[in-house]
Amino acid sequence: MAQNSEPNSSGASIKSVSSAASGKAVLDGLTPDPVQLAGQEHFDAVLAKDSRVEPKDWMPDAYRRSLVRQISQHAHSEIIGMQPEANWITRAPSLKRKSILMAKVQDEAGHGLYLYSAAETLGTTRDEMMDALVAGKARYSSIFNYPTVTWADMGAIGWMVDGAAICNQVPLCRASYGPYGRAMVRVCKEESFHQRQGFEILLELANGTAEQRAMAQDAVNRWYAPSLMMFGPPDDDSPNSKQSMAWNIKRFSNDELRSRFVGMLVEQVKVLGLTLPDDQVRFNEESKTWEHGPLDWDEFKEVLAGRGPCNAQRLERRRTAHEEGAWVREAAVAYHQKQQDKQKAAA
Amino acid sequence: MTPHATNLGDSSASATRITPGNALRPEDIVEATRLGTVKPSEDVAEYALRLGDDALILAQRLGHWISRGPELEEDVALGNIALDQLGHARSFLSYAGAAWGKTEDDLAYFRREPEFRCAHLFEQPNGDFAVTIARAFIVANYQFLLYRELSKSTDSMLAAIAAKAVKEVDYHLDHSTQWVLRLAGGTDESRRRMVAGLNLMWPFVGELFQDDSLTARLGAAGVVPSSLKDEFDRSTGTVLAEADLDVSALHMSTGGGRAGRHSEHLGFVLAEMQVLAREFPGASW
Numbered sequence: 001m002a003q004n005s006e007p008n009s010s011g012a013s014i015k016s017v018s019s020a021a022s023g024k025a026v027l028d029g030l031t032p033d034p035v036q037l038a039g040q041e042h043f044d045a046v047l048a049k050d051s052r053v054e055p056k057d058w059m060p061d062a063y064r065r066s067l068v069r070q071i072s073q074h075a076h077s078e079i080i081g082m083q084p085e086a087n088w089i090t091r092a093p094s095l096k097r098k099s100i101l102m103a104k105v106q107d108e109a110g111h112g113l114y115l116y117s118a119a120e121t122l123g124t125t126r127d128e129m130m131d132a133l134v135a136g137k138a139r140y141s142s143i144f145n146y147p148t149v150t151w152a153d154m155g156a157i158g159w160m161v162d163g164a165a166i167c168n169q170v171p172l173c174r175a176s177y178g179p180y181g182r183a184m185v186r187v188c189k190e191e192s193f194h195q196r197q198g199f200e201i202l203l204e205l206a207n208g209t210a211e212q213r214a215m216a217q218d219a220v221n222r223w224y225a226p227s228l229m230m231f232g233p234p235d236d237d238s239p240n241s242k243q244s245m246a247w248n249i250k251r252f253s254n255d256e257l258r259s260r261f262v263g264m265l266v267e268q269v270k271v272l273g274l275t276l277p278d279d280q281v282r283f284n285e286e287s288k289t290w291e292h293g294p295l296d297w298d299e300f301k302e303v304l305a306g307r308g309p310c311n312a313q314r315l316e317r318r319r320t321a322h323e324e325g326a327w328v329r330e331a332a333v334a335y336h337q338k339q340q341d342k343q344k345a346a347a
Numbered sequence: 348m349t350p351h352a353t354n355l356g357d358s359s360a361s362a363t364r365i366t367p368g369n370a371l372r373p374e375d376i377v378e379a380t381r382l383g384t385v386k387p388s389e390d391v392a393e394y395a396l397r398l399g400d401d402a403l404i405l406a407q408r409l410g411h412w413i414s415r416g417p418e419l420e421e422d423v424a425l426g427n428i429a430l431d432q433l434g435h436a437r438s439f440l441s442y443a444g445a446a447w448g449k450t451e452d453d454l455a456y457f458r459r460e461p462e463f464r465c466a467h468l469f470e471q472p473n474g475d476f477a478v479t480i481a482r483a484f485i486v487a488n489y490q491f492l493l494y495r496e497l498s499k500s501t502d503s504m505l506a507a508i509a510a511k512a513v514k515e516v517d518y519h520l521d522h523s524t525q526w527v528l529r530l531a532g533g534t535d536e537s538r539r540r541m542v543a544g545l546n547l548m549w550p551f552v553g554e555l556f557q558d559d560s561l562t563a564r565l566g567a568a569g570v571v572p573s574s575l576k577d578e579f580d581r582s583t584g585t586v587l588a589e590a591d592l593d594v595s596a597l598h599m600s601t602g603g604g605r606a607g608r609h610s611e612h613l614g615f616v617l618a619e620m621q622v623l624a625r626e627f628p629g630a631s632w
Contacts, residue, residue, distance in 0.1 A: 079419070082413065082422070091619060094624070102429055109413070212630055325416065325421075329417060334534045335528070338532060
């Protein structure tokens with residue numbers, strides 16, 4: 001766990017570093033801001049110790065911006081990601097499945113809330129992030145722009161999409177920014193439940209009727225490549241990765257995580273008795289990594305750029321919910337204000 | 348018997364067990380009825396079917412809000428209420444089904460509209476958030492009183508289901524009460540919408556408190572609906588007075604849901620809920 005888990009304790013430590021480092025600023029002859037210099041020194045020391053940066057700590061603007069971008073994109077992905085699954089809540093084929101699916105989609109709203117809160121500690125507001133999302137100015141995980149056309153998609157999303165998310169997010173529990181890392185701990189616990197329920201759906205279908213089995217295989221076929229692409233572009237085409245790793249936000253490269261994920265799928269698909277739609281999957285004994293067939297990165301970029309099958313629909317649904325809910329949010333604020341006025345008048 | 352104290356079935360082995368601790372789960376009820384330790388009488392089963400259908404159809408309605416709420420917090424809150432209702436529905440339907448050799452899914456997915464026993468209130472479309480809150484406010488007040496009384500039922504399983512449910516409905520009551528106050532006392536628009544929501548939903552109150560031959564026969568195993576009406580009027584009246592809302596001039600509809608005569612809306616709810624299960628009859632999910 002983080003050594004500086006309390007904002008106050010790390011806030012106090014800035015002061016001591018600040019006074020200790022003040023002489024160094026003069027030596028440079030550039031008269032940099034001593035607070036900034038001390039802050040940078042403290043920040044570097046925290047990263048060197050693999051400890052946590054906390055909200056009140058000084059941090060480089062680029063680090064802050066990068067985190068806001070990453071955490072808000074992550075939050076948006078949770079919120080937009082509710083839609084493809086909510087699509088099947090009212091049609092879930094058994095009450096037990098309906099109950100599990102509802103709980104899962106509800107968890108995702110909760111994840112969105114923790115993550116927006118984590119991003120808010122960096123000085124942005126949820127309203128700003130939500131406005132950027134509904135204005136189409138923010139990104140979210142491109143995979144949620146694919147449609148969920150059969151019930152088996154609930155299984156494939158849980159098993160593969162949430163499985164990929166877990167591979168990505170478990171290392172993020174150790175991210176250098178405290179609120180993000182801690183949010184990830186809780187998110188990962190719930191994601192592992194999500195993955196198991198997805199696997200269970202596919203297992204039931206794979207052991208069901210011929211039609212159910214075909215439905216399961218079809219879903220695995222459709223979600224395989226998009227789930228592999230969730231890890232982001234190959235390492236040699238991933239501009240932000242290097243800096244993110246230097247800041248101890250990201251711990252493993254896109255390709256490392258993708259390879260690990262493929263290895264997991266290879267074993268688990270055997271239990272399902274289904275196949276992966278990729279005849280080039282193999283374990284490379286030399287590099288000790290799993291390799292897979294080529295992925296269509298042009299398609300990935302198209303979807304990311306807003307030209308996927310459901311981009312417009314997903315954004316429109318979020319925008320509608322947001323706009324149709326405006327009068328409710330305004331009412332809550334107005335009521336709160338009136339109550340406060342009453343209390344003041346009574347006091 | 349006290350179902351809480353038993354440790355039945357292997358459902359705890361499920362990777363997706365969603366009820367923590369040793370709370371009563373539908374799987375426990377199935378197991379208890381399978382072992383023959385409890386079996387509902389025909390009348391108790393009919394009664395459980397009514398309560399189960401109310402909760403099921405409301406859960407189906409509320410489930411639609413998830414990802415469409417006015418705030419993320421409301422996606423979570425309405426989702427939670429939907430989940431609670433679905434849990435109650437599963438328990439009541441599992442218990443009812445034991446009388447006829449049917450599962451909760453047989454009852455939910457393979458009955459026709461006239462075989463459903465829900466009251467009209469639960470079938471009503473969500474409308475806007477104020478309409479949903481108006482319905483939720485009526486339901487929570489009704490179910491809170493109902494389950495509180497039913498937890499004293501001479502039928503131990505009905506009592507156990509109700510005892511668990513009343514704790515959850517207590518939260519639903521708080522949620523809907525707070526929103527009635529906020530919307531009525533918020534902005535002009537929210538007040539207008541809250542009034543419109545109550546105008547739409549209040550007529551369905553009357554049906555909830557109608558007695559019939561079944562509730563008469565059940566005696567102390569059930570709850571006589573009309574016996575709850577005075578307290579319902581008092582509990583809702585207090586909140587409505589604080590919100591400066593008046594429902595006294597609203598008429599009451601005749602109902603008919605308990606006898607299988609439904610509103611215009613139930614057929615659509617069932618069509619959507621049942622479509623996949625009916626496409627693959629006999630399949631396991």
